Amino acid sequence: MEWLDRLNDALNYMEQNLDGEIDYNKAAQLACCSTFHxxxxxxxxxxxxxSEYIRRRRMTMAAFNLQNGDKVLDVALRYGYESPxxxxxxxxSVHGVAPSVAQRENAILKAFPRISFKITIKGEAxxxxxIVKKEAFRVVGLSSPLEKEIEQNFQAVPLLWQRAAESGLIPKLCGLMNQEPRGVLGVSACMSGEDWAYYIAVASDKPLPAELSELSEYNVPACTWAVFPGEGTMPLSIQELEKRIVTEWLPTSGYEYADAPDIEVYxxxxxxxxxxxxWLPVRKKNGGAE
Incomplete structure (x- = not known):
């Protein structure tokens, strides 16, 4: 499956550079998708x-190096750590013991083997x-910059939602809504070549009122979207749906990620x-007809 081959090419690149710099952009290019996706x-x-997978693999290799007699400082520098x-x-954090202990005979260490992607599509439910083809549209809302390692944003995004709720902004945003998709939007604007940002927003072409000067606007590019409905307890239900989309629907759909924002419509x-x-941004694989 070409989709899996691309992912494994990205894994091979990372494995070959555990003792050097791993460029997320390069890995994403090999996987034929954006760094965010x-x-x-x-x-x-x-x-x-x-980032956690890379850290575990590096510390696995570091343990092997230490047991083979390499010095702690040399191993630290090899895997990108400037200080012991x-x-x-x-x-x-990985092995539960200090590097010096790992050099001793009978030290108990952990090994995290490299992974390879071999997906079995369950299709249990x-x-x-x-599929929705939509021209470019404008969203307005509260925004926050995002870091390039997405797990660093796991605190920033909930705090932005908390700020929006506590300030009474959500009803004001809903008053501006006049376009599809209709709902309060969570927009992950993380396209290649852009500064990444997250928006709590609505689709609107109305002028921004003066009293809402703290709002930002963003133009979502024209794209084809695969739209999946869901319901349940938040945030677990939407996270489970997103995981199923990526692991069950996407590999066999004939589509791949397009370089456009991910959108959650509440x-x-x-x-x-x-x-x-x-709303998942997609394109036909190999330039196929939509």
């Missing part, structure tokens, strides 16, 4: 964030979806019984 796809399929202290902290705000849609 590569990181999300990796974490859903592998069950671990990309930071290397010691990373090593202990049906998935409703529709139709019912009750977190205990939410209704939502996931």
């Amino acid at each position: 590569f990181q999300r796809m990796f974490s859903y399929i592998a069950g671990v964030p990309l 202290t930071s290397f010691n902290r990373a090593f202990q 049906e998935m409703d979806y529709r 139709l019912e705000p009750d977190p205990a019984n939410a209704k939502f849609e996931v």
Whole structure:
């Protein structure tokens, strides 16, 4: 399967550069998707964030090097740690012992073998979806910059939602809504070549009122979207749906990620019984007709 071959090419690149710099952009290019989508796809399929997987693999190799007689400082520098202290902290977080202990005979260490992607599509439950072709549209809302390693944003995004809720902004945003998709939007604007940002927003072409000067606007590019409805308790239900989309629907759909924002559409705000849609930007593989 070409899709899996691309992912494994990216894994091979990372494996070959454990003792050097691993460029997320390069890995994503090999996987034929954006850096943002590569990181999300990796974490859903592998069950671990990309940065954590790389750290575990590096510390696995570091343990082998130490047991073969290499000096702690040399191993630390080999895997990108400029000080023994930071290397010691990373090593202990994986192995539970200091690097110096790993050099001793009978030391108990952990090994995290490299992974390879071989997906078995379960298809245990049906998935409703529709394909939507949409011209570019404007969203307005509260925004926050995002880091290039997506797990670093796991605190920033919930804090932005908290700020929007506590400030009473959501009803004001809904008053501006006049375009599809209709709902409160969570827009991950992480396209290649852009500064990454997350927006709590609505689709609107209305002028921004003066009293909402803190809002930002963003133009979502024209794209084809695979739209998946869902409901349940937040945030678990939407996370489970997104994982199923990537691991079950995407590999056999004939589509791949397009370089456009991911959009979550919240139709019912009750977190205990939410209704939502996931808008996945897609394109036909190999330039096929839509």
